[in-house]
Amino acid sequence: MRVAMIGTGYVGLVSGACFADFGHHVTCVDKDAQKIERLERGEIPIFEPGLDDIVARNRAAGRLDFAVDLTQAVREADAVFIAVGTPSRRGDGHADLSYVYAAAREIAEAAEGYTVVVTKSTVPVGTGDEVERVIRETRPDADISVVSNPEFLREGAAIEDFKRPDRIVVGTDEPRAREVMTQLYRPLALNSLPLLFTGRRTSELIKYAGNAFLAVKITFINEIADLCEQVGANVQEVARGIGLDNRIGAKFLHAGPGYGGSCFPKDTLALTRTAQEAGTPLRIVETVVGVNDVRKLAMAKKVMNVLGGDVRGKTAAVLGLTFKPNTDDMRESPALSIIHALMDKGMKIRAYDPEGMEEAKKLLPAGVTYTSGAYEAAEGADCLVIVTEWDAFRALDFERLRKIMAQTVLVDLRNIYRPDEMQALGFTYESVGRGSDA
Ligand code: NAD
Structure with missing residues (x-):
């Protein structure tokens, strides 16, 4: 054809x-x-x-x-x-x-x-x-x-x-x-x-309902992660515990910095508008849109808190800029909001992404220093922030990092590493939804 x-x-x-x-x-x-x-x-x-x-x-x-x-x-x-x-x-x-x-x-x-x-x-x-x-x-x-x-x-x-x-x-x-x-x-x-x-209308709605459902699932586990942090539970184990139930399913239960990308943010928003106009507001999706927006700033606060609150003049090394690994797509990436918020508070940013830097340069403020690799980004930094879980960041050499960073602080927004291992390596470690029994 x-x-x-x-x-x-x-x-x-x-x-x-x-x-x-x-x-x-x-x-x-x-x-x-x-x-x-x-x-x-x-x-x-x-x-x-x-x-x-x-x-x-x-x-x-x-x-x-x-x-x-x-x-x-x-x-x-x-x-x-x-x-x-x-x-x-x-x-x-x-x-x-x-x-x-x-x-x-x-x-x-x-x-x-x-x-x-x-x-x-x-x-x-x-x-x-x-x-x-x-x-x-x-x-x-x-x-x-x-x-x-x-x-x-x-x-x-x-x-x-x-x-x-x-x-x-x-x-x-x-x-x-x-x-x-x-x-x-x-x-x-x-x-x-x-x-x-x-039917044609049904098909059009299937796409939005599917994306909205996935956005709900991500946002749900993100809120459970916040609760885990407060009550000393581990969100990864909660996710596994509920995900093994076939009615729930294990996918899209990874707590993190909030959903981004070229689809979920715009599609959830458009669906809420369609529903409002039809006189049947989708309250759950409306709430998810709001909760996800706020989350990105909460992630920036996590970085500030671990550094003691006053971050003016301090340096964050941001690893991963795209909204997920294996793409160069920067549209609505959580890294954008997080970096903006940190720079607003006077932080200096050194950033690295394997594929997204050309696009990132168009969207991030001047003043971000782009580097040629993870270790170059970490040089002199007070804090390493993993925003996107590219494979290249999954087995970092922490001995090497210890030597080149100003402070040994890691904020892992994708829960790639284990809190006990990081502690043993002498790093101050923050992740998402892993309370004291993590
Ligand atoms: P994109 O921005 O990457 O590509 C759109 C292309 O269309 C651009 O290259 C633009 O120049 C071109 N274009 C616009 N008007 C044109 C015209 N009149 N004639 C010829 N070319 C024209 O967008 P995308 O990410 O590929 O998304 C396209 C659609 O698919 C969107 O509705 C999106 O929601 C949907 N979608 C995207 C994904 C995804 O992962 N990106 C997944 C599922 C659905």
Whole structure:
């Protein structure tokens, strides 16, 4: 089949490359001419493990093209995916759908023959109706079905997630569209295709309900972690103790600095706005949004407290800037709020991240010192703060750190290390949710 992927970001490039790997012919389109130039030169504009190989392989096989203009790709396509960004709209927290509607208009102008327009971007319930209206208004004669097919991949494990998904949700009532979507995903059938067909609005809501549920789970364990600290319990053991119950499940029960990233913050907020407008506010999700916001500042306070409160002139070495390991994505990363808060109190920051520093430089205040590694960051620091659990930080040489740091203090916001081991090594150690029996 022929696929046009409109928007070549984290979702569009991975989905496009994976569809090409299935044997389809894919053109990835992006308005960002620089991005397309880089891709044509064989460069991958984002960091995602394994993506370079899969792009190179399918380019070489002639199944993957790139373009700035969508006209030809859309004209030839059986399915056109909209995978553009849907960031939070400034001011009200609604999803900004302007990129989606702009893409829909352009697609309508270029489409020829029966075309399935698939919304892969995360969009509020009812957006498919509006995409359809925009298309019909632009091209009343177009033979088009508008389908919802939300994406559930995780950055850092995106290819594996795309190729071995827990489920693929497709929202459409139209048999012709259903057939095209089945053909597109058929190569996954070897692993017994987990295709779930629903109505379009239901499909749109599944994506938000899924992300909101995961955000609730993370925030729940974070609050339990706070309680553990007060009452002398260990959150990792609580998480294990409840996670072994199949009704609860072990995933997303890692206490930490609060959720971030390009999806959970904006999607939870957008869902609360949708629900308020529908007259059925989602109080749990509203609370989660508020609790998570406050948490990042609480993490900065943890650092200040362990240093005795007055941190002016002191130095924190921050290890890990991205919102999670194995990505270069800095959007809404907890490190941003934590570093801002520490700098507001007069702290100096030395920072290192294996992949995120280019993006971080665009988002963090001038004055942060970026280093070439964890030990370079730690040089002369009063405190080491692990914000993101990259593998590179999991086996630090504490003897070496002891020699180069001004004070032997570690704030481990991902609970990578053990309190008893850190004590034995002579480090003052703070982590998350590990009270006195930790
Ligand atoms: P992104 O910002 O990385 O990429 C979006 C791309 O779309 C950009 O390169 C932009 O230049 C391009 N674009 C915008 N308007 C365009 C147009 N009219 N024509 C062509 N290109 C256009 O965004 P992303 O992280 O890939 O997210 C895309 C969507 O997928 C969002 O709705 C997001 O919520 C959703 N999603 C993201 C993830 C994730 O992990 N990043 C996971 C699941 C779902």
